[in-house]
Amino acid sequence: MSFIETLEHIDRKLFLFLNAHHNQQMDYLMYWMSNMYIWIPFYLVLIGLVVYFFRKKSGLIILSLILLITASDQLSDLIKRNVGRYRPCHNTEIGQLVHNVGGCGGQYGFVSSHAANTFALATFMTLLLVRKYEYLGWILFGWAALVSYSRIYVGVHYPADVGCGAVLGLLLGWGLYKLYRFALGKIHPDPEHNGLHA
Secondary structure (H helix, E strand, O other): OOHHHHHHHHHHHHHHHHHHOOOHHHHHHHHHHOOHHHHHHHHHHHHHHHHHHHHHHHHHHHHHHHHHHHHHHHHHHHHHHHHOOEOHHHOOOOHHHOOOOOOOOOOEOOOOHHHHHHHHHHHHHHHHHOOOOOOHHHHHHHHHHHHHHHHHHOOOOOHHHHHHHHHHHHHHHHHHHHHHHHHHHHHOOOHHHOOOOO
16 A cells, blocks of 8 residues: 555545544534534624724735635635545445535535635734734634534545645635735835734
């Protein structure tokens, strides 16, 4: 067995172990945790914090967030199509063992768009607001981790799908934050107007 095959085997075993632990109450909870639309009020709260703290700069921040989520979603979709790794619920070898909640989605699952998007948002917002809210990072990354785990629970992603999606999101979130800071420096070259306390 090659190294890649060994990793694939471990990933599959870990998925089956995690996915096998379920009950009716958790099915309901994880179904909704996995539904991105239910988090719209949460996103609106984050945007409200941005507008409240950054005023005139909030337009640039919101634009950065739109670019971030678009890049994260499109890049993860591009990776899915090029890697072509079937979701667990579409894998004919283990499909009958998968506890699937709420449908299977598209054929391919590597990497998880949910993981990429939530970790990208968590990274960007933590870097942006950490000086305002010391514990915000714990909340955001806890949320991202829970959403990502829900994708394993409902049977549509392997652990490696969400793990690599999370890494992709972290990198994109950090990169877009640096790009935002660069753009802010061009718009407000005065250091006094280029900080988080303005």
